[in-house]
Amino acid sequence: MPIPNQKKVSRAVYLIFTKKYGLHIQPDASRYLEELLREETNVNDSLEKIVKMYQKRNEGKYGVNGIIVDKASVQDVVNMIQAATAAASSSTPFSQPDEILKENLSQMTLDEEVENIDVSQYLKVVDAFSMPSMQYDYHRKGFVQSSAKPSLLSSSDAKGDIYRDRFNLIRQRVLRNDSFLPPSLQIIDSDSYLKITPIKSLIGHDNEQFLLLGMLTQIEEGKVYLEDNDAHVELDLSRCKSTVGLFTDNCFILVEGIYGDDHIFHVDELGLPPPESRQKTTSVFGHIDFLGLPPLNIEESVLLREEKLNTNISFVIISDLWLDQPKILRAFRQVLEGYSRTIVPLAFILSGNFVSQPLMFSGTESTKYRESFNLLADTIAEFPNLASHSYFIFVPGANDPWAGNTLPRPPVPDFFTARLRQKVKRAIFTSNPARIKYCTQEIVVFREDLLNRLRRNTLIQGDNPQDDRDLTKPLIRTIVDQAHLCPLPLSIRPIYCAYDHALRLYPMPDVLILADRCDNYSTNYEGCHCINPGSFPNSDLNWTTYYPAIRDSERWYVVTPW
Structure with a gap:
């Protein structure tokens, strides 16, 4: 059959879109299809598929926006068809087979389900240094992206700015909580909801009871203060009752009590600010891209369906993989061997420290560190199905080079990991902390x-x-309620001020992995599944496996005779 020219394609577009289906296709969309299909041998069939997919995506939307077909809508449909075709031709352990998927695109009928999705294509790792800085603007009641170029060298105002940003973030969240929302305007009863008073408004209201929100701090040695954006007040905690939590300097709290004529706030009760579920946050700010990822060419409802259907998907989480200890590497090899014989995990999340002792910055130590990763590369390569298909995500610890003691920590330098990246197809070295988006x-x-x-x-x-x-x-409540991974003073735990947003927990994540030396645990808090895999060498070779289809995890251990 001769290759149709663009004129024939143009006429076919008009006949199928407009005459047959009553759709008005805009000129730029028509030109896009003419260019796309000018070498296609079966133009009519391809256009039928595109129209049917378009109708399916716009079902129930047939007002003006549904009848007028623009270029962007056509491109989205074409991308979905191409993605389905690519998925059908790929062979990985992570695709959900679709029995009605035909052998090639020209045989598909898009009034049927066509997606054969390889969910491994929808796993993305987000480095802390690449996240956009979204700041809450109290006056605009929304988030705005910072236009300032981030720098590791902070300005003199940066420290104050990060605490102001944290306060504004928590305040807007608290004021949206049901307990703090005033009732209808017709009936306003001050006793029917909790009202937060700014600290500056305490002046002239001696011996009255108030509820305050602010940052716990020590402006003077031996005295505790509460500070908000405009003022501070000394706290008397002698009769205070507190709730569960770890209340540190620079954390944000709610306090209830009486402002005395001595200008001291006498606290009766204090507690952490209430959390906000991810679902509630996204219902308000779902249009905000907090991660900086490119837009997907697939609907979220389809991803959610695949996420639930792929019950074989798992994430293996191991902390303190000491590569300089042969017995630890042997134990990890047993882990790899076990998974290679059963169901291949989608990802191994491996966090440092990758050496048992802090690395001394010398030529000899650097060579040993590199050789340790080379040995790990050889070990993983023994299991080709894992080396080819599983992601290996490396998050550095305090003993790993060359980042100093400041958060976020950059990835392990490429110099040490060249062989591993060569032998392991999906090796990713990322920052600490890091984010993973899966479906x-x-x-x-x-x-x-x-x-x-x-x-x-x-x-x-x-x-x-x-x-x-x-x-x-108490640990989980403190971290999640503070909406921050490290609510400690900067003097205790230094943070690059320009990247403080990368340590936020807002919106609340679906899964929070706090790799700590304390005992292994997994628990749910306000819809967030919280995991500590424990230290692999110090917890009888324990690790945790997370199953995203059921949003639950399981503890595992290696049985190894030393």
């Missing part, structure tokens, strides 16, 4: 010994268990 789920990974740091720097003792093993709940 509709957001996973945050953070390697830090948080529990001990927070306990050592607690200003106020919360209503917490005395047993260290029961501190999981």
Whole structure:
């Protein structure tokens, strides 16, 4: 059959879109199809598929916007068809076979389901240094992207700015909480909802009761203050009752009490600000791209369906993979061998430290560090199905080079990982913390010994268990309610001020991996599945496997005779 020219394609577009289906196709959309199909041998069939997919995507929208077909809509439809075709021709362990998918595109009928999605294509790792800086503007009641170019060298105002940003973020979240929303305008009863008073408004209201929101701080040695954007007040905690939490310097809290004529706020109760579920946040700010990822060419409802259908998908989470310890590498090899014989995990999330002792910055130590990663590369390469199909995501720890002691930590330098990236197809070296987007789920990974740091720097003792093993709940509540991975003073845990937004937990993630030396745990809090895999060498070779289809995890361990 001769190759049709553009004139014939143009006429076919008119006959099928307009005459047959009553759709008005805009000129730029028509030209796009003419260029796309000018060498196609079966133009009519291809146009039929495009029209049917367009109708399917716009079902129920047939007002003006449904009848007028623009170029962007046509491109979206073509991208979906091409993605389905590519998925059909690929062979990975992560695609859900579709029995009605035909052998090639020309045989597809798009009034049927055509998607054969390889969900591994919808896993993206987001480096902390590439996330856009979205700041909440209190006056505009929305987020705006910072236009300033981020720098590791902060200005003199940067420290104050990050605490102001954190406060504004938490305040807008609290004021949207049902307990803080005023009732209808017709009946306003001050006792029917909680009202936050700015600290500057306390002046002249001695011996009255108030609820305050602010940052806990020590402006003077031995005294505790609460500070908001405009003022601060000294706190008397002698009769205070506190809820569960680890209340450190620079954390944000709600306090209720009486403002005395001594100009001190006498606290009766204090607690962490209430959290906000991811679902509620996205219902308000779902249009905001907090991760900076390119738009998807597939509907979220389709991804959610695939996410639930792919029950074989798993993430293996291991912390403290000490590559300089032969017995640890042997144990990890057993893990790889076990998975290679069963169901291949979509990803291995491996967090540092990757050496058992802090790395000394010398030529000899650097060579040993590189050789350790080379040995790991050879070990993974023994299992071709894992090396070819699974993602291996590396998150550095405090002992890994050359990042200093400031958060976020950059990835392990390429110099050390060249062989591993060559042998492992999907090796990704990312920052600490890092984010993983899988289909509709957001996973945050953070390697830090948080529990001990927070306990050592607690200003106020919360209503917490005395047993260290029961501190999981206070730790999780503190981190999630603060909407920040490291709510500690900058003097205790330095942070690059320009990248403080990369440590936020807003919106709340679906999964929070806090890789800590404390005992392994997994728990749910306000819709967030929180995991600590524990230290692989120090917890009897324990790790955790997460199953996104059911949003749950399971603890595993290696049985190894030393």
